[in-house]
Amino acid sequence: MTFDEIKSRIIYEDNHLFAFHKPSGILVQPNETEDESLEVVLKEFLKQRDNKPGNVFLGVIHRIDRPVSGLVVFAKTSKALARMNELFKTRAMKKMYCALVKNRPKEISGTIESYLSKDPKTNKTKSYSKAINGAKLSKTDYKVVANSDSFYLLEVNPHTGRHHQIRVHLQSINCPIGGDLKYGSTRSNPDGSIYLHAKSLEFEHPVTKENLVLEYPLPASGAWKYFL
Secondary structure, three states, X not given: OOHHHHHHOEEEEOOXXXXXXXXXXXXXXXXXXXXXXXXXXXXXXXXXXXXXXXOOOOEEOOOOOOOOEEEEEEEOOHHHHHHHHHHHHOOOOEEEEEEEEOOOOOOOEEEEEXXXXXXXXXXXXXXXXXXXXXXXXXXXXXXXXXXOOOOEEEEEEXXXXXXXXXXXXXXXXXXXXXXXXXXOOOOOOOOXXXXXXXXXXXXXXOOOOOEEEEEOXXXXXXXXXXXX
């Protein structure tokens, strides 16, 4: 990403937090590959923009999957990072995603609850109706809010933050996310994205204690454009 593109994607910034609109296709954190990651890119951006001589602190509070677009919030201080981690741990943060699915859910709105377990060998999550060893209880609310000729637009609110939770939960009700070959979609998207977007976050600011609502509109590409 260019310097100007990064600037255009900043959603919110103060002395404690940095909220950014992540495009699909980029990692949030570095992994075992040498692929570009948002954490490294933004640290370098802040270092140049603010003319900082040393290392830049930018703590990863949460992650969204590589093919997913939307809001990602970082902490600019260790104090803010600790407090934001506690908000996520105690689920004192409201998260809302949007998803496009080919199939209409049987119910217009509902709650999906199951036990999820990640398989590190395949990097996939499996859903179980009963508790099994290592699986964690997970809960996701969904609601159909619009439709086009090809897709249904769902608003999705995860109550827990398990690996690939939304993706596997929607697959479990026969509503795989568009483009998500890993979880049941029959067709990929040309750019490798999936139709899942982290749209909004609402939480108490870790320092000022004000109620903060961050939001970013749906992408204008692919099938998303029919729902703008």
